[in-house]
Amino acid sequence: MFNGATLATQFTKGRAVARPSATTLWSPYFLAIRREKMSELNLRIPGPVSLPEDVLDLVGGQMINHRGPEFAEIINRMTANFKKVLGTRGRAYFLTASGTGSMEAAVVNTLSPGDRVLSISIGSFGNRFGDIAEAYGTEVTRVEFEWGKAADPERVRETLRDIPDCAAVVVTHNESSTGVMNPIEAISKVVHDESDALVLVDAVSSAAGVPLPMDDWGLDVVGTASQKSWVAPPGIAMVAMSDRAWKAYESSTIPKYYFDMGQYEKFLRIGQPPFTPALSIIYALDHSLQAIIEEGIEEVLIRHAARAQQTRDGARRIGLQLFPDESVASDTVTAISVPDDIDGKALVAHARDRYNVEFGGGQEKLAGQIIRIGHMGWVLPEHIDESITAAEKTLADLRA
Numbered sequence: 001m002f003n004g005a006t007l008a009t010q011f012t013k014g015r016a017v018a019r020p021s022a023t024t025l026w027s028p029y030f031l032a033i034r035r036e037k038m039s040e041l042n043l044r045i046p047g048p049v050s051l052p053e054d055v056l057d058l059v060g061g062q063m064i065n066h067r068g069p070e071f072a073e074i075i076n077r078m079t080a081n082f083k084k085v086l087g088t089r090g091r092a093y094f095l096t097a098s099g100t101g102s103m104e105a106a107v108v109n110t111l112s113p114g115d116r117v118l119s120i121s122i123g124s125f126g127n128r129f130g131d132i133a134e135a136y137g138t139e140v141t142r143v144e145f146e147w148g149k150a151a152d153p154e155r156v157r158e159t160l161r162d163i164p165d166c167a168a169v170v171v172t173h174n175e176s177s178t179g180v181m182n183p184i185e186a187i188s189k190v191v192h193d194e195s196d197a198l199v200l201v202d203a204v205s206s207a208a209g210v211p212l213p214m215d216d217w218g219l220d221v222v223g224t225a226s227q228k229s230w231v232a233p234p235g236i237a238m239v240a241m242s243d244r245a246w247k248a249y250e251s252s253t254i255p256k257y258y259f260d261m262g263q264y265e266k267f268l269r270i271g272q273p274p275f276t277p278a279l280s281i282i283y284a285l286d287h288s289l290q291a292i293i294e295e296g297i298e299e300v301l302i303r304h305a306a307r308a309q310q311t312r313d314g315a316r317r318i319g320l321q322l323f324p325d326e327s328v329a330s331d332t333v334t335a336i337s338v339p340d341d342i343d344g345k346a347l348v349a350h351a352r353d354r355y356n357v358e359f360g361g362g363q364e365k366l367a368g369q370i371i372r373i374g375h376m377g378w379v380l381p382e383h384i385d386e387s388i389t390a391a392e393k394t395l396a397d398l399r400a
């Protein structure tokens with residue numbers, strides 16, 4: 001039977017080889033036997049996600065020439081697969097950066113100092129997008145919603161009407177700090193109805209986990225990151241741009257160099273990156289992208305929705321309450337309110353130290369008040385069962 005070691009060996013010989021069916025690699029049987037070999041820790045933070053062994057093996061593969069034909073084959077395949085997953089006929093690039101790099105790339109490649117920007121925020125990452133736009137000298141109007149709620153497209157409409165010549169709207173799809181998913185399709189429609197503004201989307205923790213048909217929804221830049229639902233280590237930011245975004249690039253005057261998509265475009269045409277890429281992560285991401293295509297994007301999304309539902313049902317079963325209303329709850333990260341009699345930080349620490357399950361804690365003003373359970377990427381039903389059991393036992397221990 002094929003195994004990850006074989007694949008790694010093929011890579012150490014320096015050849016990018018045709019890979020066996022990823023459906024086989026990710027089949028429940030295959031995952032179940034690999035599960036035993038996984039580290040004891042059940043990493044349930046909202047990214048980086050834990051990785052199956054075949055992906056881990058690839059990270060240890062031998063280096064190749066990033067200006068040679070093997071790399072060209074890899075980058076062309078990755079670009080096509082990434083665009084397929086996002087449902088876009090636009091352009092797509094891979095940068096050696098974390099997810100924030102994709103947000104910065106969205107801003108610096110489409111805007112000019114003094115441009116008017118509307119920043120929609122429902123949490124910590126929404127604020128960050130506005131901060132990035134501000135850092136590059138754009139004039140940012142912020143519309144903020146209570147943490148735990150989704151953005152209201154009608155309020156976005158009203159705010160936009162007060163911003164003449166708005167150049168772009170920056171918005172988070174899935175707010176990982178609160179476990180809330182924004183109605184991006186509706187927001188995008190409002191933006192296009194009311195203005196010529198570009199829609200720049202932070203899809204770091206949503207893409208490949210929840211539906212995000214970029215072209216159908218009229219999104220202009222979508223930024224995401226390898227360590228989330230894409231099932232790869234952190235280190236590669238992924239950026240997709242519509243034709244409108246590319247037109248904006250041509251007149252954008254924000255200074256840029258490392259994140260200048262013009263350089264990425266020029267080099268992609270000859271199957272190369274402008275700068276030395278994080279090859280080890282590229283190997284893993286290339287494989288995972290193929291696995292997503294082979295499993296079928298619909299199937300992948302259904303799987304994410306099922307794990308999310310399992311998490312929410314499990315939390316309720318042990319007497320916990322979801323932080324956001326279920327109608328806006330994220331399908332990649334579940335935020336759960338910590339009961340009044342429990343110290344949230346102690347809950348996270350005890351579950352990790354005693355039960356080997358690592359939850360995410362609350363961020364900024366939600367520190368100690370919520371826990372977050374990540375269920376993006378490669379997640380088995382038993383990972384979720386284990387997490388819920390750990391939370392239940394932890395609560396009992398802390399109350400004893």
Ligand SMILES: Cc1ncc(COP(=O)(O)O)c(C=O)c1O
Binds near residue numbers: 100175202
């Ligand atoms: C929605 C969202 N945006 C942006 C980021 C930032 O990504 P990174 O830490 O990879 O820069 C994250 C990371 O968790 C995120 O969840």
